[in-house]
Amino acid sequence: MQKRLTLLGSTGSIGDSTLDVVARHPDRFSVYALTAHRNGDKLVDQCLRFAPQVAVVGDAATAQHVEQKLRAAGSKTVVAHGPQALIDVSKSDGCDTVVAAIVGAAGLEPSLAAARAGKRILLANKEALVMSGDIFMDTVRDSGAVLLPLDSEHNAVFQCMPHDGAHGGVTKIILTASGGPFRTREPSTLVDVTPEQACKHPNWSMGRKISVDSATMMNKGLEVIEAHYLFDLPGDRIDVLIHPQSVIHSMVSYADGSVLAQLGNPDMRTPIAHAMAYPDRIDSGVAQLDLAQVATLNFEKPDYQRFPCLALAMKALAEGGVASATLNAANEVAVEAFLNRRIGFMAIAQTVDAVLNALQNRSATSLDVVLEADAAARRAANKIIDSLPVPA
Numbered sequence: 001m002q003k004r005l006t007l008l009g010s011t012g013s014i015g016d017s018t019l020d021v022v023a024r025h026p027d028r029f030s031v032y033a034l035t036a037h038r039n040g041d042k043l044v045d046q047c048l049r050f051a052p053q054v055a056v057v058g059d060a061a062t063a064q065h066v067e068q069k070l071r072a073a074g075s076k077t078v079v080a081h082g083p084q085a086l087i088d089v090s091k092s093d094g095c096d097t098v099v100a101a102i103v104g105a106a107g108l109e110p111s112l113a114a115a116r117a118g119k120r121i122l123l124a125n126k127e128a129l130v131m132s133g134d135i136f137m138d139t140v141r142d143s144g145a146v147l148l149p150l151d152s153e154h155n156a157v158f159q160c161m162p163h164d165g166a167h168g169g170v171t172k173i174i175l176t177a178s179g180g181p182f183r184t185r186e187p188s189t190l191v192d193v194t195p196e197q198a199c200k201h202p203n204w205s206m207g208r209k210i211s212v213d214s215a216t217m218m219n220k221g222l223e224v225i226e227a228h229y230l231f232d233l234p235g236d237r238i239d240v241l242i243h244p245q246s247v248i249h250s251m252v253s254y255a256d257g258s259v260l261a262q263l264g265n266p267d268m269r270t271p272i273a274h275a276m277a278y279p280d281r282i283d284s285g286v287a288q289l290d291l292a293q294v295a296t297l298n299f300e301k302p303d304y305q306r307f308p309c310l311a312l313a314m315k316a317l318a319e320g321g322v323a324s325a326t327l328n329a330a331n332e333v334a335v336e337a338f339l340n341r342r343i344g345f346m347a348i349a350q351t352v353d354a355v356l357n358a359l360q361n362r363s364a365t366s367l368d369v370v371l372e373a374d375a376a377a378r379r380a381a382n383k384i385i386d387s388l389p390v391p392a
């Protein structure tokens with residue numbers, strides 16, 4: 001039966017890759033809703049191509065712009081705006097599958113709405129799970145929703161895990177990491193890194209926020225937290241391994257000494273196609289991996305001195321409660337400030353560390369508690385950033 005998709009964050013990098021897979025399989029997938037924040041023109045192009053019933057944007061002015069363009073082109077797509085509209089298209093009977101690809105905390109409430117409505121959720125928006133881990137996973141369990149990871153590492157782990165729902169013989173998850181653009185750069189020069197350099201990932205083409213997270217390795221830290229919730233393993237059974245080629249997307253090791261790995265070219269269409277068609281396998285448009293051409297696969301341990309954000313994320317996971325939500329919010333504010341040239345690259349870790357130290361941790365007993373922690377961390381991060389020197 002054809003799957004009907006709501007694609008949250010359709011104008012982003014994951015959105016593009018998802019629509020590429022959709023276009024290859026019109027018999028399998030149709031689009032119920034597409035959502036953007038401010039990029040109305042790109043959303044209009046997508047609507048004219050995929051004819052969703054609903055399109056959502058962030059504000060009234062963008063909605064008016066999109067509506068005018070769609071009507072002029074004869075489109076019947078209904079245009080809505082604002083956070084409630086994102087929630088509405090995520091829980092609507094019009095879709096059975098929600099691709100959660102909004103970046104950052106803004107994706108939490110629509111993703112949770114999809115979980116409450118028992119949808120099949122293809123999760124790229126790792127921040128949602130990092131913020132609200134137990135609440136999100138409990139909601140998925142209680143509603144009978146199906147949660148499939150799109151993040152390439154978690155999708156790889158999912159493919160390598162036993163599929164009987166138990167952890168039969170699993171000893172560890174090994175998340176691979178490319179090490180980003182600064183793996184070998186002289187640490188003393190990291191203070192001079194520019195947003196352009198940080199966004200230039202050696203292997204993956206991604207949005208700006210996740211590109212900076214990859215450069216600080218906060219992305220891998222968020223992924224450790226994500227893996228903890230998705231696969232129900234404690235942090236000390238989730239290893240990070242630097243693998244610069246990004247060919248092995250992650251591994252699972254077993255008690256008998258076996259290590260299962262998932263390999264492929266670094267292209268998000270592979271995990272997206274896997275999750276979209278699961279348990280079937282479909283063409284993703286990605287070329288087959290040529291291992292003879294790759295020739296060499298290298299591995300090394302992560303350097304926690306060079307990448308303090310990775311250590312901060314591990315610490316937040318160990319602390320539990322709202323510490324991960326605090327870490328995530330402080331990081332979002334700091335990355336935005338770095339991209340806007342208000343702080344230097346190393347001040348991202350400095351800000352997150354200071355916010356974690358300044359705010360008291362507490363149990364994540366409800367969504368309101370998590371959202372309060374998120375807001376408090378944003379206030380604290382902005383205050384710290386205001387006191388830091390602007391880079392030359």
Ligand SMILES: NC(=O)c1ccc[n+]([C@@H]2O[C@H](COP(=O)([O-])OP(=O)(O)OC[C@H]3O[C@@H](n4cnc5c(N)ncnc54)[C@H](OP(=O)(O)O)[C@@H]3O)[C@@H](O)[C@H]2O)c1
Nearest residue numbers: 009011012013014036037038039102103106124125206207
């Ligand atoms: N890119 C990858 O390869 C990759 C891999 C694994 C996981 N992920 C995860 O997937 C998510 C998306 O990443 P991305 O690289 O695709 O990001 P991106 O290219 O920056 O796209 C972000 C999308 O979210 C929308 N958006 C931004 N702020 C929003 C807000 N406040 N409210 C509603 N929508 C908003 C954007 O709309 P506009 O275009 O209108 O701004 C865009 O559609 C992130 O959580 C990331 O960690 C990405």
